Amino acid sequence: MSQFSPFFNRWLSRIGPDQVVAILTELVDAGAVFAVDADGKVLFWSKGAEKLFGQTADMVLGKSCAEALGCDQGQDPCGLAELGSIKAQSVQVKRLSGGRLTCQRTARAFFDAQGQFAGALEFLHPQVSAETLVGKQGNSESFHGILSRDPAMLEAIKIIRNVAETEATVLIRGESGTGKELVARALHQESPRRHRPFLAINCAALSPNLLESELFGHVKGAFTGAVRNHAGLFTRAHGGTLFLDEVAELPLELQAKLLRVLQEQSFIPVGGDSAISVDVRIIAATHRSLREEVKAGRFREDLMYRLRVVPVFLPPLRERRLDVNLLLWHQINLHNLHGKRHVDSIAPEAMRRLLDHAWPGNVRELINVVEYAFAVGRGNELRLDDLPPEFREPKPLAAFDAVPTISRTRNKHEAELIRDALKMANGNLEAAASYAGMSRVTFWRKRKKYNIEGYD
Numbered sequence: 001m002s003q004f005s006p007f008f009n010r011w012l013s014r015i016g017p018d019q020v021v022a023i024l025t026e027l028v029d030a031g032a033v034f035a036v037d038a039d040g041k042v043l044f045w046s047k048g049a050e051k052l053f054g055q056t057a058d059m060v061l062g063k064s065c066a067e068a069l070g071c072d073q074g075q076d077p078c079g080l081a082e083l084g085s086i087k088a089q090s091v092q093v094k095r096l097s098g099g100r101l102t103c104q105r106t107a108r109a110f111f112d113a114q115g116q117f118a119g120a121l122e123f124l125h126p127q128v129s130a131e132t133l134v135g136k137q138g139n140s141e142s143f144h145g146i147l148s149r150d151p152a153m154l155e156a157i158k159i160i161r162n163v164a165e166t167e168a169t170v171l172i173r174g175e176s177g178t179g180k181e182l183v184a185r186a187l188h189q190e191s192p193r194r195h196r197p198f199l200a201i202n203c204a205a206l207s208p209n210l211l212e213s214e215l216f217g218h219v220k221g222a223f224t225g226a227v228r229n230h231a232g233l234f235t236r237a238h239g240g241t242l243f244l245d246e247v248a249e250l251p252l253e254l255q256a257k258l259l260r261v262l263q264e265q266s267f268i269p270v271g272g273d274s275a276i277s278v279d280v281r282i283i284a285a286t287h288r289s290l291r292e293e294v295k296a297g298r299f300r301e302d303l304m305y306r307l308r309v310v311p312v313f314l315p316p317l318r319e320r321r322l323d324v325n326l327l328l329w330h331q332i333n334l335h336n337l338h339g340k341r342h343v344d345s346i347a348p349e350a351m352r353r354l355l356d357h358a359w360p361g362n363v364r365e366l367i368n369v370v371e372y373a374f375a376v377g378r379g380n381e382l383r384l385d386d387l388p389p390e391f392r393e394p395k396p397l398a399a400f401d402a403v404p405t406i407s408r409t410r411n412k413h414e415a416e417l418i419r420d421a422l423k424m425a426n427g428n429l430e431a432a433a434s435y436a437g438m439s440r441v442t443f444w445r446k447r448k449k450y451n452i453e454g455y456d
């Protein structure tokens with residue numbers, strides 16, 4: 001279905017397309033939008049771009065965008081004409097006030113009827129450093145947007161760093177929302193293929209026929225509705241990386257076809273009669289055990305060995321309590337940067353619930369919980385009332401826990417919270433109190449109460 005109503009064009013010409021573009025780009029908060037022509041000369045420079053880079057439209061219109069932005073990325077700064085689109089690329093741009101600013105760049109090229117590059121639309125927004133985002137957290141680990149302090153995650157990051165330079169096929173295992181796609185993107189960014197496309201597909205999301213056509217493409221007339229040739233993801237990802245999410249859901253017939261690409265770097269599009277050669281690195285991901293799938297006869301053993309040359313495991317968030325705090329503050333600081341509310345502490349009861357939560361949706365769920373808290377709550381403290389209902393319901397007591405009193409349960413959580421906070425802060429009381437969402441005095445008092453020593 002078209003995204004436009006049949007009346008859109010009429011409405012657009014009544015208001016004026018330039019007005020609409022200017023207003024639309026103003027709605028994109030904290031970001032710069034600009035358009036360039038086929039020679040890379042700036043045609044449009046949004047108010048956000050003026051604010052972000054300190055250069056008014058008068059100063060840059062008609063200049064080359066490389067000059068306007070002061071990009072220092074060599075001869076072909078973008079590669080955009082060749083790639084067609086760029087997503088979340090990290091670039092350094094100059095500010096009129098001096099200094100350079102690291103931005104995330106997303107861009108889309110346009111091509112005329114002859115297939116010639118006809119210009120592009122770009123969106124840049126400041127990439128805030130992990131240090132700024134995690135604020136009080138101190139020595140955090142951030143790798144291409146992956147934040148973690150958990151030893152198992154850091155191990156996974158180490159493997160990714162080492163394996164990125166090679167051509168090895170990587171299989172990422174982890175529950176939904178643990179960051180499998182983020183990790184796959186990081187691997188691509190670290191690899192020599194970083195200037196080529198990174199494409200992703202969820203193998204569970206499409207019917208077998210559609211999936212085959214999406215992956216391998218089809219030729220005109222291959223089936224009813226195939227009115228023109230369609231280049232599949234393997235063709236479009238040539239030279240780059242293809243991320244196959246939920247690979248365990250790939251139907252058996254497509255598993256054979258995938259195995260062939262991995263072995264021979266070639267495939268035949270649907271309805272085609274000749275093989276196309278490609279150079280694509282595969283990163284696959286699954287929340288299931290491929291071994292179990294092989295045992296159940298649902299997955300080819302030979303393909304499993306081809307895919308899991310380097311297996312990487314991402315633990316669920318409930319097993320990474322150190323990360324819950326880190327990611328919470330990361331998200332809070334993101335909202336603090338852009339929203340009206342400024343949160344600088346978390347009420348102890350809220351913190352306890354957050355640390356105790358099972359996080360079935362992992363980091364994705366945590367992101368949503370913070371968004372919820374900023375939408376419904378007010379004030380500088382994030383309180384229990386700001387959390388979604390499932391956090392506020394009283395927790396059922398475990399059957400084997402012979403009638404523990406509420407205060408005993410609470411004390412246990414509180415003591416654990418204090419121990420965790422001290423560990424995270426390497427014994428620094430000020431930082432530990434802030435992790436636990438308590439004032440320094442309360443933290444000190446509770447620490448005494450539970451007789452928690454060390455870390456000084």
Ligand SMILES: Nc1ncnc2c1ncn2[C@@H]1O[C@H](COP(=O)(O)OP(=O)(O)OP(=O)(O)O)[C@@H](O)[C@H]1O
Nearest residue numbers: 145146147148175176177178179180181182363364
């Ligand atoms: N360690 C992390 N640090 C920062 N952000 C993270 C981290 N892990 C995940 N995220 C964020 O959580 C969200 C979910 O991550 P992602 O899509 O990579 O998970 P996934 O495992 O691929 O999920 P699914 O299997 O459901 O597709 C994304 O917004 C991602 O940026």
